[in-house]
Amino acid sequence: MSQARVLNPQELRRVLDHVATRRHNARNRAMLLLTHFAGMRVGEVAALRINDVLNGDGTIKDEVRLMPEQTKGKHARTVYLNERMQKEIGQYLRVLRIKDPTKPLFYTQKQAGFSANSLTQYFFYLYRAVGIDGASSHSGRRSFLTGLANKGTAIHILKSLAGHRNISTTASYLYSNPSQLKAAVELI
Numbered sequence: 001m002s003q004a005r006v007l008n009p010q011e012l013r014r015v016l017d018h019v020a021t022r023r024h025n026a027r028n029r030a031m032l033l034l035t036h037f038a039g040m041r042v043g044e045v046a047a048l049r050i051n052d053v054l055n056g057d058g059t060i061k062d063e064v065r066l067m068p069e070q071t072k073g074k075h076a077r078t079v080y081l082n083e084r085m086q087k088e089i090g091q092y093l094r095v096l097r098i099k100d101p102t103k104p105l106f107y108t109q110k111q112a113g114f115s116a117n118s119l120t121q122y123f124f125y126l127y128r129a130v131g132i133d134g135a136s137s138h139s140g141r142r143s144f145l146t147g148l149a150n151k152g153t154a155i156h157i158l159k160s161l162a163g164h165r166n167i168s169t170t171a172s173y174l175y176s177n178p179s180q181l182k183a184a185v186e187l188i
Helices: 009-020 025-037 042-047 083-095 116-130 139-150 155-162 167-173 178-185
Strands: 063-066 077-080
Touching: 009 025, 009 116, 025 042, 025 083, 025 116, 025 139, 042 116, 116 139, 139 155, 139 167, 155 167
Parallel strands: none
Antiparallel strands: 063 077
């Protein structure tokens, strides 16, 4: 089975432009960008509660502590939200009608919280609607890690950001294109 496609900035822009034309665009944009800007797994996004991202004073947290039951490996981890992601979540929370902080952060049209499976299907159809072959719910996470690696982030930092227990798992996420490989050998 091949790995999920890594999106370039132009492809992500195409997806976001499509999302902007659809219903529930603030919700869908925030869900998508949590995978691309915070490297979250789709199951982690689906498991988020309002109080996971909101401080007591109503500001957006810059660190989200995921409990073991919210993660794939059942190991608690911290997800870091950059200023751009905090802003996206803030914009979404302004349109969210549910105010109980213990409730799911993201709701389906039927007013039920997303499951990992339903969110995976949403991403599949979203990428397909935009015409990006090979993209899946894991594309955001791979794009996040590959983008940081391409900017020189050390693999042990990527391992921590991904919540991996083993550095070889992190290495399998990273994508190198032929032009990067050619540029690397020119460094000699």
